[in-house]
Amino acid sequence: xxxxxxxxxxxxxxxxxxxxxxxxxxxxxxxxxxxxxxxxxxxxxxxxxxxxxxxxxxxxxxxxxxxxxxxxxxxxxxxxxxxxxxxxxxxxxxxxxxxxxxxxxxxxxxxxxxxxxxxxxxxxxxxxxxxxxxxxxxxxxxxxxxxxxxxxxxxxxxxxxxxxxxxxxxxxxxxxxxxxxxxxxxxxxxxxxxxxxxxxxxxxxxxxxxxxxxxxxxxxxxxxxxxxxxxxxxxxxxxxxxxxxxxxxxxxxxxxxxxxxxxxxxxxxxxxxxxxxxxxxxxxxxxxxxxxxxxxxxxxxxxxxxxxxxxxxxxxxxxxxxxxxxxxxxxxxxxxxxxxxxxxxxxxxxxxxxxxxxxxxxxxxxxxxxxxxxxxxxxxxxxxxxxxxxxxxxxxxxxxxxxxxxxxxxxxxxxxxxxxxxxxxxxxxxxxxxxxxxxxxxxxxxxxxxxxxxxxxxxxxxxxxxxxxxxxxxxxxxxxxxxxxxxxxxxxxxxxxxxxxxxxxxxxxxxxxxxxxxxxxxxxxxxxxxxxxxxxxxxxxxxxxxxxxxxxxxxxxxxxxxxxxxxxxxxxxxxxxxxxxxxxxxxxxxxxxxxxxxxxxxxxxxxxxxxxxxxxxxxxxxxxxxxxxxxxxxxxxxxxxxxxxxxxxxxxxxxxxxxxxxxxxxxxxxxxxxxxxxxxxxxxxxxxxxx
Numbered sequence: 001x002x003x004x005x006x007x008x009x010x011x012x013x014x015x016x017x018x019x020x021x022x023x024x025x026x027x028x029x030x031x032x033x034x035x036x037x038x039x040x041x042x043x044x045x046x047x048x049x050x051x052x053x054x055x056x057x058x059x060x061x062x063x064x065x066x067x068x069x070x071x072x073x074x075x076x077x078x079x080x081x082x083x084x085x086x087x088x089x090x091x092x093x094x095x096x097x098x099x100x101x102x103x104x105x106x107x108x109x110x111x112x113x114x115x116x117x118x119x120x121x122x123x124x125x126x127x128x129x130x131x132x133x134x135x136x137x138x139x140x141x142x143x144x145x146x147x148x149x150x151x152x153x154x155x156x157x158x159x160x161x162x163x164x165x166x167x168x169x170x171x172x173x174x175x176x177x178x179x180x181x182x183x184x185x186x187x188x189x190x191x192x193x194x195x196x197x198x199x200x201x202x203x204x205x206x207x208x209x210x211x212x213x214x215x216x217x218x219x220x221x222x223x224x225x226x227x228x229x230x231x232x233x234x235x236x237x238x239x240x241x242x243x244x245x246x247x248x249x250x251x252x253x254x255x256x257x258x259x260x261x262x263x264x265x266x267x268x269x270x271x272x273x274x275x276x277x278x279x280x281x282x283x284x285x286x287x288x289x290x291x292x293x294x295x296x297x298x299x300x301x302x303x304x305x306x307x308x309x310x311x312x313x314x315x316x317x318x319x320x321x322x323x324x325x326x327x328x329x330x331x332x333x334x335x336x337x338x339x340x341x342x343x344x345x346x347x348x349x350x351x352x353x354x355x356x357x358x359x360x361x362x363x364x365x366x367x368x369x370x371x372x373x374x375x376x377x378x379x380x381x382x383x384x385x386x387x388x389x390x391x392x393x394x395x396x397x398x399x400x401x402x403x404x405x406x407x408x409x410x411x412x413x414x415x416x417x418x419x420x421x422x423x424x425x426x427x428x429x430x431x432x433x434x435x436x437x438x439x440x441x442x443x444x445x446x447x448x449x450x451x452x453x454x455x456x457x458x459x460x461x462x463x464x465x466x467x468x469x470x471x472x473x474x475x476x477x478x479x480x481x482x483x484x485x486x487x488x489x490x491x492x493x494x495x496x497x498x499x500x501x502x503x504x505x506x507x508x509x510x511x512x513x514x515x516x517x518x519x520x521x522x523x524x525x526x527x528x529x530x531x532x533x534x535x536x537x538x539x540x541x542x543x544x545x546x547x548x549x550x551x552x553x554x555x556x557x558x559x560x561x562x563x564x565x566x567x568x569x570x571x572x573x574x575x576x577x578x579x580x581x582x583x584x585x586x587x588x589x590x591x592x593x594x595x596x597x598x599x600x601x602x603x604x605x606x607x608x609x610x611x612x613x614x615x616x617x618x619x620x621x622x623x624x625x626x627x628x629x630x631x632x633x634x635x636x637x638x639x640x641x642x643x644x645x646x647x648x649x650x651x652x653x654x655x656x657x658x659x660x661x662x663x664x665x666x667x668x669x670x671x672x673x674x675x676x677x678x679x680x681x682x683x684x685x686x687x688x689x690x691x
Contacts, residue, residue: 013040026157034066092127100127106216108205108280108345109301112294115181115200118188122149125163136163143167176200177255180297183207202296205280225646226606227278231320235366235437236500239556240605246643247607248561249671252630257667259298262655264289269395270313271638275651279328281344284651292347295645298666302347309336313383314394316495316552318406319432323367332372334362353418363408364432370416375408380457382406404461406432422479428452434498442474443498466492485531491522494551501557503528506567510551517544519551523569535579542571542592548600556605568603585625596627606643617641617650634661
């Protein structure tokens with residue numbers, strides 16, 4: 001049963017027998033047999049039937065077909081614990097067990113990867129296998145030690161999927177992707193420099209225990225590593241993580257791939273919410289589930305099913321409904337039952353904040369320190385339908401530029417104890433996609449017309465919202481109105497976004513020319529000091545066609561390494577201070593961002609690098625003006641390229657793609673300096689000729 005991970009069965013046929021093993025533990029559960037003399041050729045399992053059972057089918061060399069109907073005996077099933085050690089002596093001694101127990105107590109998660117050095121007997125590996133769920137790479141000095149351990153762990157059914165042993169006489173750091181291990185244990189003393197060992201474990205939470213030491217030490221964090229905690233990176237909606245490592249990279253090298261695939265992710269056309277990354281945590285927002293992943297190596301830690309009616313689709317016309325704490329340990333998500341506080345490391349629901357407003361549920365959610373900001377909205381406002389026909393209508397409306405925006409009725413600030421610190425009730429509705437929060441202010445657009453105030457669904461087209469609109473600035477501390485002013489923005493038709501940067505507010509919208517299939521963008525920069533207009537920009541998208549969402553792009557407010565700030569409003573770059581239009585790395589006044597492939601999906605960024613979907617996941621380096629395709633895969637249709645934690649993370653987002661891309665998987669990249677890119681980085685000659 002694929003829906004029950006704990007009870008998945010691996011079926012293996014040989015000769016006239018079929019054996020069923022627990023797919024997680026490898027323990028033998030049952031044995032089936034066809035008639036004597038038959039040879040089984042192929043096995044197949046049916047889909048899950050209405051009663052929850054499945055049918056196993058076996059074809060044989062004689063042409064006969066056998067079938068077995070499964071029964072639900074899960075509660076009574078006793079898996080046979082098979083002893084496949086062939087009478088071998090146990091490897092782990094008391095010291096190994098003690099170290100393994102200490103490791104298990106100190107780990108952030110029991111799932112992940114461990115590197116062992118000098119475990120000649122295999123005892124430490126065995127103790128770790130019994131105590132944690134870690135996968136183990138063990139480096140030993142001789143081929144004899146490696147062979148003996150391989151045979152032992154193969155005999156007990158653990159080799160390959162839980163432990164691998166390499167005979168590696170000398171330390172060679174080039175064999176190991178930096179920062180990929182959750183823990184490293186030096187069993188016997190080596191001469192490896194400590195900084196080389198630190199380089200092997202995850203910054204900020206990877207642990208090291210050198211031979212002779214009593215405890216583990218934690219690797220220092222990367223100073224200047226960024227995070228993506230909210231739908232557009234942060235409550236300011238900048239879509240810029242500020243990650244100094246990714247932002248200064250000249251290139252990228254693959255660190256890991258695999259893990260979570262497309263099966264649990266929403267259809268890419270529905271433009272689901274962005275992944276969230278902070279510290280030791282990556283959260284993938286699947287279709288009705290949350291999935292906790294280790295950003296260092298892609299290991300899945302946990303899965304949490306959300307209540308029905310929680311999953312929100314079409315985020316360009318909505319806002320983030322989940323937020324990760326700055327240290328990556330706490331996740332807050334608006335569900336149909338309340339705001340869940342979730343332990344981001346293990347998926348445990350720690351608490352639930354129910355709505356106290358009759359007829360209203362939680363909508364927008366953003367965390368800032370110990371405070372939580374959230375809106376209350378009608379159940380008819382967000383797009384949550386699981387009906388495929390309704391979802392297809394979501395897609396069709398998007399491509400026709402007719403999709404209304406999600407709005408809320410009330411904005412509240414919740415204290416650390418979940419009490420309401422202040423509440424702002426709108427005179428009409430609050431446009432979710434315009435809520436932006438910095439250290440002092442809460443900004444949003446409020447629509448006050450009678451039509452909006454009395455709207456029956458609160459999913460309202462933008463032209464209607466603009467009939468009597470105001471920009472409102474609240475004090476973050478008290479919730480009092482600091483200032484407000486009427487808001488009129490020519491061309492507001494499709495989307496409306498607000499971003500904050502220092503003392504400036506950036507507003508953006510778009511308009512569609514249906515007849516000529518062109519999108520036009522309009523932007524305004526406003527002073528947060530006095531409300532005056534600083535800059536106004538308007539431009540036509542260079543792409544023709546509205547089929548891939550060219551009219552819905554979200555800008556980036558980008559802080560560059562040279563301390564300049566850009567507004568990236570595709571396809572142009574604007575200097576936030578001077579208002580001048582710029583070109584990256586080239587002297588070309590007519591420069592425009594021409595993606596080498598599709599232009600659906602919006603941009604994420606850090607430093608000198610812009611990331612987006614083209615034909616492949618692609619980066620534009622603003623220093624050189626060069627485009628680089630990162631992998632032979634298809635990224636998602638909104639945001640799933642996240643430059644955070646010193647890594648470029650691309651969790652799977654291509655679900656339902658039927659184009660010619662055979663790999664649908666998650667992956668992580670590490671930054672490469674210009675020096676390493678030109679000299680030390682190994683490159684396959686047949687992939688990039690001339691290097």
